[in-house]
Amino acid sequence: MLNIPIKENYEAGLGAVCSSCHHGNNVPDITNARRAYPHYGPQADVISGFGGIRTSSDLQFYNTYGHISMENSCVDCHMPVNKSGFRPHSFTMQPEYAELVCASCHQDATDFNLEAKADYDGDGKVEGIQDEVSGLLDILEKAIIEELDGGSFEPSKGVINYYDKNGNPISSVPDKLYLASYNYLLIQNDGSKGVHNPLFAVQLLQYSYKELTGREVPNAYKFQ
């Protein structure tokens, strides 16, 4: 059952406090009549791997276990014990955390755009994970706009609004378009460009593209 990550189904240690605010509210059903959108801070949905609209609630994606199983989740990365021995209270990831946090597991990490395992966006290059995920976000956004025939979409007051190319509201959009735009906004609003849970972010975006267009992301690495 996919739902809000809560303490019964998601272990986050000290990060549970962060997750009580930083989650997407609820994963709506694909037929959601309001076309509800994922909250501005849906990080726990991504880290737990529970987030995202799917055509079937049985559909599961791989997770990057090393990231989703950290003892204090958010706090271990965003408030690492620094050289003076305390946890700083600025939550923003500072550049020096690459060495302080990432390098404790990934030797030689100097920034957050650590090399991905494969070419997930299909541009012929294996890039940093943040570049691969940004590439997939661009591909999915283009596909959504194409499906809207040159229109646009934008979240406002808890729902996703859709417009045609003349800027007139579209009152009803197909379910697959809702799925794709919700999942796009989930990974976009997450703000880590895939780092929180690389395998989940990549698969959710590739899956959303396929649901929308009927095709795989061209030339991209495909999970079995």
Ligand code: HEC
């Ligand atoms: C009471 C709710 C709440 C809790 C608890 C909370 N946050 Fe936030 N957080 C917010 C809101 C609201 C924002 C601002 C969002 C915005 O402006 O888009 C935010 C912003 C952020 C940002 C964005 C950068 C910034 O500083 O603006 C980071 C990173 C962050 N929080 C991490 C954390 C971490 C890590 C924890 C746990 C230690 C945490 N938050 C706990 C509500 C909360």
Ligand code: HEC
């Ligand atoms: C594996 C380490 C890691 C964990 C665990 C983690 N984060 Fe992050 N987070 C990052 C990185 C790296 C970024 C991207 C920072 C960058 O690109 O500058 C990020 C980005 C963010 C942002 C966007 C920051 C902004 O300025 O917009 C927020 C908000 C955030 N994380 C909150 C959380 C919350 C809440 C949790 C727990 C549910 C969490 N993070 C768990 C590493 C982590």
Ligand code: HEC
């Ligand atoms: C507690 C250990 C730990 C920490 C800290 C950690 N990681 Fe990881 N990370 C892992 C593990 C384990 C994997 C999975 C490795 C594998 O698949 O062989 C992984 C996988 C990855 C991948 C590969 C994604 C892919 O293509 O599958 C990237 C990129 C990554 N981490 C970036 C980061 C960044 C950036 C940070 C710091 C913000 C970070 N990690 C912090 C344990 C960690």
Ligand SMILES: [Ca+2]
């Ligand atoms: Ca690539």
Ligand SMILES: [Ca+2]
């Ligand atoms: Ca790319």
